[in-house]
Amino acid sequence: MDYRTTMDLLQLLFFAGLAVFLGVRLYMTLGKQTGRTPEEHAREMREQAARREAGRPAERAQSAPAEAGPEAIARHYAGPAGSGLAEIAEADRNFDPQTFLTGAKQAWRMVVEAYAKGDRDTLKGLLSPRVLEAYSKAIAEREDKGHTQITEIERLREAEIVEASLNDNRARIRVRFVAELATETRDAAGERVSGDLALLKTVSEVWSFERDVTSSDPNWTLAGVKPV
Numbered sequence: 001m002d003y004r005t006t007m008d009l010l011q012l013l014f015f016a017g018l019a020v021f022l023g024v025r026l027y028m029t030l031g032k033q034t035g036r037t038p039e040e041h042a043r044e045m046r047e048q049a050a051r052r053e054a055g056r057p058a059e060r061a062q063s064a065p066a067e068a069g070p071e072a073i074a075r076h077y078a079g080p081a082g083s084g085l086a087e088i089a090e091a092d093r094n095f096d097p098q099t100f101l102t103g104a105k106q107a108w109r110m111v112v113e114a115y116a117k118g119d120r121d122t123l124k125g126l127l128s129p130r131v132l133e134a135y136s137k138a139i140a141e142r143e144d145k146g147h148t149q150i151t152e153i154e155r156l157r158e159a160e161i162v163e164a165s166l167n168d169n170r171a172r173i174r175v176r177f178v179a180e181l182a183t184e185t186r187d188a189a190g191e192r193v194s195g196d197l198a199l200l201k202t203v204s205e206v207w208s209f210e211r212d213v214t215s216s217d218p219n220w221t222l223a224g225v226k227p228v
Helices: 005-032 038-054 057-061 069-077 078-090 097-117 120-124 129-144
Strands: 149-168 168-185 192-195 201-212 221-227
Touching: 069 078, 078 149, 078 168, 097 120, 097 129, 097 149, 097 168, 097 201, 120 129, 129 221
Parallel strands: none
Antiparallel strands: 149 168, 168 192, 168 201, 201 221
């Protein structure tokens, strides 16, 4: 083996070793923040690329129908939600399922963040009296202990209308949310007492939204939360 070949080989080995070193350092920096292994991180990158290319199935399935009106809604939204959404649209001609779903996703984020911050004023405009009472009690208990909660939302992965109904002008729509987030509770000294911001967890819940369709107030309120 001549001198030039030897130097080329050494250079190749050097850069290969450097790539491994940088990969390990990158995982130590990013992997710990998400609680994922390098293989899981690589798989998620591939999944994200596929979603960007094809769009998310749940969102595609519940995109707005080309036609308007209760009949079109009933045809478009198959399953138990279809007939209920059609009844709501019949009672409230301004109702649009896709617009509702967009607002529901915004409300989900606002409620999660407001609860973590103990922001009762924001929660008051989004929750029914019964749910507000339960959330306020939990916030008060946390404050009495001198604890604070930090919640970091990685992404809201899915939002899908799973059920809808109309009873005596009271419309109810249930939405299944699947999200990835990290949460941590700290004491007055800033020490962690529960949770871990370094670890993401998948949360799946069904949120029930309600509204009186005869009311001039177009806003929906959160009337219940159920883990699934």
